[in-house]
Amino acid sequence: MPNYILNEIRQLATLLNIQGVFPTEKSKTASKPIKNDDCQLYCGDNLILLYQLLDTYESKIDLCYIDPPYNTKNKFIYNDSRTSKKTSCFGTHSSWMEFMLPRLILAKQLLKDIGIIAVSIDDYEQPYLRILLDNIFGEENFIGNLVVSRSKNGKGGKKNIAVNHEYVILYGKTNSANISGHLDDTSTYTKEDQHGIYKIDGLFRKKGDASKKEDRPNMYYPLYYDQNGAVYTEQQNHHCKIALPVDSHGIDRRWLWGKDKASKDSWKLFASENGTIYVKNYYSHNKKIKIRSLWDDNRYLTERATKEIKTIFGEKIFETPKPLGLLEDLIYSLSEKDSLIIDFFAGTGTTAHATNNLNQLDNGHRKTILIEQNEKISNEHLAKKMGFNYIADITKKRLSYIKSINPTFSYSIIEQ
Ligand SMILES: C[S@@+](CC[C@H](N)C(=O)[O-])C[C@H]1O[C@@H](n2cnc3c(N)ncnc32)[C@H](O)[C@@H]1O
Known part of the structure; x- marks a missing residue:
């Protein structure tokens, strides 16, 4: 692993008084082959794979969108429970921060100087994510915090407020990062x-x-x-x-x-x-306007994402998909027609699907790199009962679905 990355992880972990988590020796194996498909899906642990991708993609990526585990402690298809003993001032959150820190540092290395990172998150880890991003990307490169309305009625679990929003936090790799904006209405x-x-x-x-x-x-x-x-x-x-x-x-x-x-x-x-x-x-054709910080549209609702998953897979086999509409609008606003986009918490692969839809709409040539882990799905989970053995199998299935509706869509699967 390049020393400057090890040093950055070490320095920031020390500064924040959390543990530095480093890619294992295993990640030093050969770098990955370069593919030129519309989408490349890498299956395995993103810490290892991000590190391996550095060889080919350092400073080459335009947009990094991620939707990491929110640490809800719910029993999802993936582990969503990271709790540490209260050793740092971040209390039980430091374990989640330790998980995210090296991945975000690697993501920054992959971005071009004009590149942007967009991270979905909810209230629970939002303040801790901001601290990580401020330290890794620099406070001066904070672009904004989008508030996305994800349901009409909100979650009933909270005592006083039914929370019906979450966030997408945006940082530039440097202050030359520019947002191209929304298509005017x-x-x-x-x-x-x-x-x-x-x-x-x-x-x-x-x-x-x-x-x-x-x-x-x-x-x-x-x-x-x-x-x-x-x-x-x-x-x-x-x-x-x-x-x-x-x-x-x-x-x-x-x-x-x-x-x-x-x-x-x-x-x-x-x-x-x-x-x-x-x-x-x-009005002028294709006029773009500054994006607003409040995102409220039926296309961004979680119930939409659930419907989309049911259409593709027949059942709700994944608990936390993002709606296509949200990803289409984010990618449209944050990238150009020929951008290279990475999502290293790919889940069902919504990012690749939304990118394909956009390319079809505007003749774009955006390409995506996805990473999803090869974790075994538990026997009790609906996805397992429906024939999926590993989480990345779900991503693979969605890519084949995209190809079934758009035969020109090309993708490759690279196992770790
Ligand atoms: C919140 S979900 C993302 C959902 C996705 N945005 C969608 O629309 O389907 C987070 C995903 O990150 C994956 N993940 C968690 N830890 C990972 C790791 N270390 N390496 C690769 N993928 C990981 C989980 O398996 C899960 O699929």
Whole structure:
């Protein structure tokens, strides 16, 4: 294992007063073959496999999405119970942190400098995950914390609040990481003129810093508007009313543009009945807008994911799948059409499925690398009764399902 990674694990574990967990000797075996399929599924322990993937993919990955075990202590198909004796200030959470720390360090090494990591989590480990990510990726590279509504009614288990959200935490590998954004929703563009459809959502009066009349006196001038909302820099007729950049406290502010530009581009301005001047926000094809931190859509509901699993497998053979809609929107917003995406807690393989769907929609060439463990499924579990012996068998089945609906989808399976 490269010394710098060992050192980073050691240093951060010491800093956080938790145990450093390192890949075993076994991981030093030969690196993995390079495949060029739409999806590569690596079966085995992600600590070992991430380390082996470094050889080929160090600084090559655009997006890392993971949905790790949330440490719910529930009896799932995978181990979701990590509790330590209270040796560090993180109490019983330090065991989960020890599990995550080296994996997150390896994930960072795999990302390009402009790469992004997105981690699903709920309230229980969210603060501890943030501490890990702050230390590994740097507080300055924190991009945001998306709140995702996952059910309408929430879980009944809590005493006072029925929790119906979870999070997706975003960090860049460096501060040059950029989010490409959401596709704009055309239904919000309710107005139309000869230049296209538009909406009214931005004031033409400057707000905030340097917005006063005395800051830019040449940007303080009267505008004239008629009853249809058309705006002019010169008086047209005696029906036109005057608008000045005065705020609700009566303070003289200034417009966004000088008079010459306002005169040339007056078709981009719109006046409301009470004389508030706006800049028209025109729709353009494939326009992307900043993603919002609150994600609330029926396509993100856990019940959707359960339905999807039933459609694919016939039964609910996996307790914690993510909905396709959530992954499609995340991947769309956080990556480009040719991005390389890794998910090393792959579960049922939703990430590969969502990526395939997106590629089909926009002719993209995104590729995915999945890792899922080859843990034996217990005899009592429904998945076992349905013929799956190892957890990764479930991922394999979903990949064959994707191929059955899209024959051009290619995938390879690499055993550890
Ligand atoms: C919360 S589930 C992910 C579900 C997934 N997002 C989906 O939509 O199906 C976490 C997954 O991580 C896997 N996992 C846990 N520890 C692992 C390890 N050390 N190596 C590889 N996979 C692991 C579990 O088997 C489980 O399938």
